[in-house]
């Protein structure tokens with residue numbers, strides 16, 4: 078049975094990706110793995126528009142979304158809530174035992190940058206979470222405008238979920254000043270679920286050194302130590318790493334600008350079709 082999936086994710090996986098996953102498994106401490114990891118890294122830094130390391134985690138995005146809170150929130154986290162995923166991030170922050178606050182918009186509405194400024198001006202917060210594209214409502218937050226506000230508060234570390242927007246349009250991590258940018262494999266990358274990718278700024282690593290109880294599996298400093306050797310902290314899902322490599326080759330062969338344009342054209346086509354109904 079070949080399903081044609083029309084959901085935000087998981088999306089249909091191509092035969093080429095499945096073929097890549099059947100490459101025989103290698104040891105994750107081997108020179109062959111280091112070579113593969115470094116090839117992937119170069120491509121990922123381009124797609125994240127960053128000079129910072131990009132990590133590969135064998136987990137879905139929630140692993141790293143929860144991990145970010147555990148690594149970075151020392152004082153209090155401001156959760157921007159406007160849909161199922163951003164609302165849940167607030168709940169997850171509380172479950173991590175952190176002090177939390179929120180700015181809220183009705184589902185289907187974007188987060189207001191002025192409200193973010195007002196909340197951060199209280200001086201209570203040292204972290205903020207934002208979902209770029211709220212998949213549950215199809216609402217894309219004004220990332221640039223919100224990041225301009227966050228930049229006014231140097232103590233605040235930004236954590237941005239780009240799960241359903243990454244690689245469909247350019248998100249310039251370094252330029253926007255995003256400290257931690259997170260995505261996962263099963264949406265626009267069209268890989269099977271089970272990997273998440275994230276990039277962490279120098280400022281965020283500094284913050285992590287100040288927190289105890291970061292745990293192990295999602296400890297940013299463990300990721301960094303291993304990254305310096307071209308490796309992951311624990312055994313990654315190697316077939317998915319092969320799939321990621323194959324997909325990245327495909328993306329750069331198509332050309333990233335062509336890819337963005339293709340997504341934009343598809344998006345316009347769907348919107349126009351709906352408007353005509």
Ligand SMILES: Cc1ncc(COP(=O)(O)O)c(C=O)c1O
Nearest residue numbers: 137138139162210212240241261
């Ligand atoms: C915006 C957004 N954030 C987070 C998640 C959770 O990602 P995962 O299921 O990879 O943990 C999803 C999944 O659909 C999502 O769309």
